[in-house]
Amino acid sequence: MQFSALTLLTLATAAMAAPSVSPDTIETRAVTLIDLWADADFLGLKFTGSADVGQCKNLPSDFNDRITSGKARANYRCTVWVDKDCKGTGFSFISNPKFDSWVDNKASSWKCVAR
Template identity: 60%
Template sequence: MQFTTIIATSILAVMATAAPVAVPAVEARAQQLIDLWQDSGFLGLKFTGSSDVGKCVNLPSNFNDRVSSGKAKPGFRCTTWVDANCVGTGFSFNASPGASSFPSWINDKSSSWKCVAA
């Protein structure tokens, strides 16, 4: 009887330690998605934007209405908009060749950006 109790207790102890443990969910981290320059030809001050894929981001004040060229990071397609919150007319570009010179209608007029998987 005592031997049976010891065996049963041992089996229950092993089963309890082998029980599945909840793994915390992995949070999506913001990643670098876009490079924007204040001058054409990928020159001048450079802004590297980090965000979650598909999330609209407003440009910081030192780049708002001051962007003239840009590149998406490899594997992404990015759009800049003339208004904050990704509203208004947008201009899209990929990583290669990027946009070495924004068209006149959006040159120095971008206020927000968003990138999606290409």
């Protein structure tokens, strides 16, 4: 069976255009990980945070130092920190806490990891 030069060129072009994916490549995408509320009992102004798993995020200015309760999404453990860039003292949770008084209305950043 003979291939024409045009057929071979078409096949070569298609092979070069196909993406190469290594089996070691792990794809990460920002996903919704956390819900935080300004008031106790998951009431008031609500922030829903999306990030890559393990990525530190600073709270937007309208939520900085205003968080009182929060929920981590299923299968994640989240931490809120009193300082930006996930520094300072942190408070970790996996379900639906009302924040301890020392972190209540003091959170400035957050991060979630798989548990």
